Every structure is written in C-alpha cells, then in structure tokens.
Amino acid sequence: MTSLPPPSAKKLGLVIDLDTCVGCQACATSCKEWNTQGYSAPLTDFNAYGSDPSGVWLNRVHGYEVKEQGQEQSRIVHFPRSCLHCEEPACVTVCPTGASYKRAEDGIVLVNPETCIGCKLCSWACPYGAREYDQSHGVMKKCTLCVDRIYNDNLEEEDRLPACVKACPTSARHFGDLGDPDSKVSQLVAERGGYDLLPEMGYKPVNKYLPPRARRDATTSRAEALPKPDGSAFDRLFQWADKVLSPKKAVARANEIDHSGRLEG
Amino acid sequence: MHPAYSVILFTTASGAGYGLLALLCLVGISHGEASSLVFGLTSMVIALGLITIGLLSSTFHLGHPERAWRALSQWRSSWLSREGVLAVVTYVPALLFGVVWSGLYPAPDLIKPLAVVTGVLALLTVMSTGKIYATLKTIRAWHNPWTIWVYLTFALATGATILAAVTSVFGNFPAFLVWFSSAWLLVALIVKLGYWRSIDAAPRDLTMGDATGLGRLGQVGQWELPHSAPNYVQKEMGYAVARKHAAKLRRLVIAALVLAILLMLAALAVPHAALLSMALALFASVVQRWLFFAEAQHVVTLFYGAKAA
Numbered sequence: 001m002t003s004l005p006p007p008s009a010k011k012l013g014l015v016i017d018l019d020t021c022v023g024c025q026a027c028a029t030s031c032k033e034w035n036t037q038g039y040s041a042p043l044t045d046f047n048a049y050g051s052d053p054s055g056v057w058l059n060r061v062h063g064y065e066v067k068e069q070g071q072e073q074s075r076i077v078h079f080p081r082s083c084l085h086c087e088e089p090a091c092v093t094v095c096p097t098g099a100s101y102k103r104a105e106d107g108i109v110l111v112n113p114e115t116c117i118g119c120k121l122c123s124w125a126c127p128y129g130a131r132e133y134d135q136s137h138g139v140m141k142k143c144t145l146c147v148d149r150i151y152n153d154n155l156e157e158e159d160r161l162p163a164c165v166k167a168c169p170t171s172a173r174h175f176g177d178l179g180d181p182d183s184k185v186s187q188l189v190a191e192r193g194g195y196d197l198l199p200e201m202g203y204k205p206v207n208k209y210l211p212p213r214a215r216r217d218a219t220t221s222r223a224e225a226l227p228k229p230d231g232s233a234f235d236r237l238f239q240w241a242d243k244v245l246s247p248k249k250a251v252a253r254a255n256e257i258d259h260s261g262r263l264e265g
Numbered sequence: 266m267h268p269a270y271s272v273i274l275f276t277t278a279s280g281a282g283y284g285l286l287a288l289l290c291l292v293g294i295s296h297g298e299a300s301s302l303v304f305g306l307t308s309m310v311i312a313l314g315l316i317t318i319g320l321l322s323s324t325f326h327l328g329h330p331e332r333a334w335r336a337l338s339q340w341r342s343s344w345l346s347r348e349g350v351l352a353v354v355t356y357v358p359a360l361l362f363g364v365v366w367s368g369l370y371p372a373p374d375l376i377k378p379l380a381v382v383t384g385v386l387a388l389l390t391v392m393s394t395g396k397i398y399a400t401l402k403t404i405r406a407w408h409n410p411w412t413i414w415v416y417l418t419f420a421l422a423t424g425a426t427i428l429a430a431v432t433s434v435f436g437n438f439p440a441f442l443v444w445f446s447s448a449w450l451l452v453a454l455i456v457k458l459g460y461w462r463s464i465d466a467a468p469r470d471l472t473m474g475d476a477t478g479l480g481r482l483g484q485v486g487q488w489e490l491p492h493s494a495p496n497y498v499q500k501e502m503g504y505a506v507a508r509k510h511a512a513k514l515r516r517l518v519i520a521a522l523v524l525a526i527l528l529m530l531a532a533l534a535v536p537h538a539a540l541l542s543m544a545l546a547l548f549a550s551v552v553q554r555w556l557f558f559a560e561a562q563h564v565v566t567l568f569y570g571a572k573a574a
Contacts, residue, residue: 002339002341002342002343002346003339003341003342004342018479023489028491051494052494053492053493053494054494054495054496054497055496056497057491057492057496060491060492060496061491062477062487062489062490062491062568063487063488063489063490063491064473064477064479064485064486064487064488065485065486065487065488066479066482066483066484066485066486067483067484067485067486068482068483069483071483074483074486075482076488077477077479077482079477079479081491081568090401090402090403092342093342093343094342094343094344094345094397094400094401095339095342095343096335096336096337096338096339096343096345096346096349097332097335097336097338097339097346098335098338098339099335115332115335116328116329116332117327117328117329117330117332117333117335117336118327118328118329119326119327119328119336119345120326120501121345121397123497123498123501123502124266124401124403124404124501124502124563125401125403126403126565127402127403127476127563127564127565128565128568129498129502129565129568129569132496132497132498133328133497133501134328135328135497137328138327138328138329139328139329195478196478197476197477197478198471198475198476198564200471200475201402201403201564202402209478211478211479211481211482212479212482
C-alpha cells in the first residue's frame with residue numbers, strides 16, 4: 001500500500017554531523033559494500049574501472065564551499081546525502097504499484113524489488129535525489145537504513161547499526177529513534193540545533209543534519225590561549241637547559257630544509 | 266527533466282486519442298443517432314488506436330513492463346495509478362459506444378448515455394495524466410495550475426484536428442467543424458502561452474544554501490561532486506540540453522499552431538488542408554510536450570551546482 005501508515009511512534013533515522021564529517025567516503029563505500037550483497041542486491045556498476053563509471057549508490061558525499069561573512073577564507077563542508085526516511089514521503093504516495101512503502105512500525109521507507117515496475121516516478125517526487133534507478137534490474141534502489149543489519153540477530157549487538165554509521169571514522173553519523181525525545185540522537189539534535197533539509201517541501205524528513213560549529217579564527221583559537229613564556233626564572237632556566245642539551249649538529253640539521261621528499265629514517 | 270521519448274509519444278498520442286474520443290462522444294450526443302458505418306468505425310479505430318499505441322508505448326520506459334498491471338492497484342494515493350485505472354475502465358464504455366454509434370449494433374437509445382460516460386471518462390483520464398505532473402512539488406514548472414489545462418486543451422485541439430481531417434477525407438465536411446477545430450487550436454495556444462508566462466514569472470527562490478541548509482552560515486558554492494561521472498540523478502533530473510534552445514522551440518510551437526489554424530481555415534475552401542493542419546497540430550503537440558520536460562528544473566539540481574530552482 002502506498003497510502004501512508006498512521007505516524008509511527010518510532011522514527012528510525014540518522015543524524016549527520018557536518019562539523020565532524022571529513023568527506024572520507026567511508027560511509028558511501030561501506031554502504032555500497034553492504035547493500036550490494038544484501039536486501040535488493042546487487043547495486044550494479046557499469047564500466048566501473050573505465051573513464052566513465054556509473055552505478056547505483058545509496059549514499060553520496062558532496063563537498064560545498066561556504067563563504068562566511070567577515071571571513072577571508074571560505075570553509076569546506078562535507079555533506080553526505082541519502083534517503084531521509086521522511087514522515088510524509090511523496091515518493092511513496094506517487095508509487096502506482098505499492099512497491100514503495102513506509103513501514104508502520106519504525107518509519108523506514110523501502111522499495112519492494114519484486115513489485116517495482118521501474119517507472120521512476122518516485123525519483124521525480126524526491127527533492128533529495130535519494131533514489132537511484134538500477135538500469136540492469138529495472139527497479140528503483142534506495143537507502144534501507146540497513147534494515148537487514150539493525151534487526152539482524154545473526155550479528156553481534158554492536159554491529160546492529162547501519163553500515164555507514166558503523167564505518168564512520170569520525171563518528172559524524174548517528175543512528176537512533178528520532179521519535180523518542182529522550183533518545184541520544186534526539187538529544188544531540190536538540191543540543192546542536194539539528195535541522196531538516198528543505199523543510200518548505202513539507203515531506204518532514206526524519207534524518208537531521210547538525211550544522212558546522214562556529215569556526216575558530218586567530219582571535220578565538222585555543223592555540224592563542226596557550227600560556228606563553230612569562231620570562232620568570234623557571235622559564236629562563238628551561239630555555240638555558242634546552243640550549244645546552246641540544247647537540248649543535250642536530251640543531252643545524254633541524255634548521256636545514258630537506259628537499260629530498262624522503263622521511264627521515 | 267530528461268524527456269523520455271516513450272512518455273512524450275504516450276502523452277501526445279493517447280492525449281489526441283482521448284480528445285478525439287471525447288469529441289466523437291459529443292457528436293453522438295448532439296446527433297443522437299448512429300453515424301455512417303464506415304466513418305464511425307474509422308474514427309473509432311483511430312481514437313482507440315492512438316490511445317492503445319500511447320498506452321503500450323508508456324510501458325516501454327518501464328524497467329519491468331510485464332509488471333505494468335500492478336500499477337492499477339494504488340489508485341487511493343497515486344495519480345499514475347488513477348490514470349491507469351481510468352484508461353483501462355474507459356475502454357469498456359468506449360467499445361460499446363463505438364459499436365452502437367457506428368451502427369454495428371442497432372441500439373439508438375444507448376448512444377447518448379454511453380457517449381456521456383465515455384466522454385467524461387476520456388477527459389478524466391487526460392486530466393489525471395496532467396495531475397501526475399502537477400502534483401510533483403519538486404518540479405516548479407509542473408507544480409502549476411496551468412499544467413492540467415495544457416494537457417486537456419492539447420488533447421482536445423489535436424483530437425479536433427484529427428476529427429476534421431478524417432471528416433475531410435470522407436467528403437461531407439461541415440464548415441462548423443473548421444470553426445470548431447480552429448477554436449480549439451486557438452484555446453490550446455492561449456493556454457500554452459499562459460503556462461509559459463506563469464512558469465517564467467514564478468520566482469526561483471530556492472538556492473543551494475536552502476537545499477543544504479548551509480545558507481545559514483554564508484554563501485554556498487559547489488566545491489566537489491560526490492562522483493567523477495554523471496549519475497542517474499543528474500542524467501534524469503539534471504537534463505539541461507534543451508533549455509538553451511527553449512526560446513526557439515517555443516517560437517516553433519507558436520508558429521506551428523498559428524499555421525495549423527490558418528490551414529484549418531483554408532479547409533473551408535480546400536477540405537484536404539485539414540490533413541496538413543492536423544499534421545502541424547500533432548507536431549506542435551509533440552514539441553511543446555518535449556519542452557515541458559526539457560525546460561522543467563528539478564529541485565535536486567541544487568545539490569549538484571544549480572544556483573537556484
């Protein structure tokens with residue numbers, strides 16, 4: 001049924017921290033790796049090792065440049081983009097076959113690859129570009145929130161997380177129940193001012209993005225706040241000791257610029 | 266938006282077919298009696314033939330055409346499903362109407378009720394096609410009150426020119442039909458101009474900063490794409506080839522429609538000019554439908570470098 005179920009109390013989703021994401025693509029590749037062998041597998045690639053590769057990915061990491069007012073240098077924000085498991089997803093209601101559906105129990109939006117006719121209308125209805133058509137299988141593919149991991153009793157409990165969350169080396173991705181105001185993810189959203197993408201579209205995304213923190217510049221950086229030598233007797237004693245203990249050759253070598261490109265070994 | 270040729274063929278061919286069918290029903294209602302057998306059968310075969318070719322071609326762009334029947338199940342929420350259901354349902358009264366109106370089976374009392382039901386269903390089918398596009402909030406040029414009227418008027422205008430052309434071949438060519446078809450062509454032209462005016466005036470007020478939410482920090486620009494070659498989202502939703510030719514193609518549509526009207530009027534003197542008028546009207550319908558796709562910008566393009574949508 002593509003009519004939406006009544007709003008579920010449980011709203012599983014992701015919280016993505018744009019402050020700590022370093023754009024390493026680990027989430028995208030681990031997503032591809034897990035999902036190409038799991039539910040609705042595989043995620044086809046064409047000309048994967050050629051000059052013009054294309055294929056289905058469920059998670060894409062963009063890079064944006066943001067020029068803040070009063071800042072000379074712009075900052076780079078890495079921006080992972082995947083299905084937001086909206087509370088009112090138009091991609092589901094436009095589906096003519098019932099292949100696209102929103103789970104009543106936890107709000108996950110899925111596509112049934114057995115009944116999808118590949119009309120692509122759902123991908124037109126999604127403002128976030130979350131759905132990618134699989135040309136070789138003739139069906140639509142999308143993020144499943146790793147529904148085959150998070151409830152998988154065959155995995156260790158610590159592994160029952162979406163592959164992207166598990167893989168993120170900077171813990172920029174958080175998974176949990178955004179319907180529960182006391183959950184860790186909900187608290188994180190409240191604390192950091194997590195926001196919806198394109199709220200004006202009215203699809204009520206469940207996934208939230210945490211904005212980059214205010215940046216530190218020359219006036220606010222903590223390095224500036226480190227204590228400086230204050231010229232006390234102790235400071236002068238240590239400076240003298242440093243000078244006496246450093247071998248003269250080593251000091252000279254350290255001051256030369258090495259152009260060899262080799263690491264010292 | 267990528268203009269899929271099967272979808273353009275489907276919407277223009279079946280649109281013309283439903284337009285013709287609705288007008289044949291109008292003929293049935295106004296005359297109230299059976300047409301000549303050959304004319305009735307020919308025009309019904311053309312109408313249902315165009316509809317059927319269109320419906321079949323619409324399945325060509327599906328990943329799984331063999332599962333197309335499943336699209337009839339979600340009429341509660343999906344306009345695409347509603348369109349499918351209406352299209353299939355329309356066949357039943359349309360075939361019955363064709364049989365009694367052409368005089369294959371003598372039942373003159375049934376002509377009017379069958380014509381009303383068939384005509385209403387045919388127009389509802391075209392409207393639901395328009396609704397599929399008009400309800401997509403992600404595409405500003407489609408999410409527009411004019412969209413449905415463009416679909417409806419082009420269906421009726423092309424249907425009317427086909428009716429005039431077929432009639433001109435059969436000899437008995439009433440002047441009324443010339444005025445009637447010309448009027449529909451004019452209405453289609455005016456509605457299309459209104460549509461273009463409306464989409465050109467609509468503000469493109471969403472930016473990359475709005476889409477990413479990073480606008481709160483400052484000015485947002487694209488630094489790096491997530492992938493080295495275009496993906497499905499860019500190819501399907503980011504199609505931009507025609508936009509630079511849009512002004513020329515719009516003039517082409519206007520010229521073709523004006524010429525179609527003039528040729529239709531010329532049919533007062535030379536009835537066969539209606540055939541040329543029909544060809545031009547169908548050409549204009551295809552070009553404007555192609556533009557309808559190619560000119561439409563999807564909001565997802567903001568994530569891929571579009572400045573505004």
